Amino acid sequence: EQVEETYIMVKPDGVQRGLVGEIISRFEKKGFKLKALKLFQCPKELAEEHYKDLKAKSFYPKLIDYITSGPVVSMAWEGVGVVASARKLIGSTDPLQAEPGTIRGDLAVQTGRNVIHGSDSPDNGKREVGLWFKEDEICQWTPAQAPWLRE
Ligand code: DAT
Numbered sequence: 001e002q003v004e005e006t007y008i009m010v011k012p013d014g015v016q017r018g019l020v021g022e023i024i025s026r027f028e029k030k031g032f033k034l035k036a037l038k039l040f041q042c043p044k045e046l047a048e049e050h051y052k053d054l055k056a057k058s059f060y061p062k063l064i065d066y067i068t069s070g071p072v073v074s075m076a077w078e079g080v081g082v083v084a085s086a087r088k089l090i091g092s093t094d095p096l097q098a099e100p101g102t103i104r105g106d107l108a109v110q111t112g113r114n115v116i117h118g119s120d121s122p123d124n125g126k127r128e129v130g131l132w133f134k135e136d137e138i139c140q141w142t143p144a145q146a147p148w149l150r151e
């Protein structure tokens with residue numbers, strides 16, 4: 001089993017709506033390991049680099065405006081299978097299609113305000129954690145509960 005990392009971000013709407021604690025809590029309770037966390041005003045250049053694969057999309061300018069419209073909460077989470085599991089916890093891109101019980105399914109109503117980002121592959125997890133965090137912002141530690149989460 002491969003230990004992976006994923007970049008999770010509460011988007012500006014999630015911060016404005018007071019959903020930060022609720023969202024972090026879901027990853028914490030699941031049993032993944034938090035490695036980095038910050039409230040952060042994203043500069044335009046970083047938003048563009050993060051979403052560079054979507055540059056040709058019609059919604060791209062609005063997406064960049066949205067992500068840079070207020071502070072975000074940036075997180076790096078680590079664990080076996082964390083990338084795909086986080087995507088399941090998050091739910092479909094369109095919150096109206098997202099299953100109840102998922103973050104978007106429970107907390108959002110529109111794609112353009114879908115409250116959270118999660119990396120879509122282990123490679124992108126690494127890329128995005130490296131993009132949003134400096135080396136000295138990432139903590140290497142062993143949670144006390146580790147032996148109670150995995151045998
Ligand atoms: P996800 O965030 O689920 O990985 P994505 O990577 O395809 O989805 O797109 C990134 C973000 O761009 C998404 O969270 C919201 C926005 N977006 C995607 N498709 C959109 C659309 N058709 N209209 C408006 N915004 C869209």
Ligand code: MG
Nearest residue numbers: 117118119120
């Ligand atoms: Mg994506």
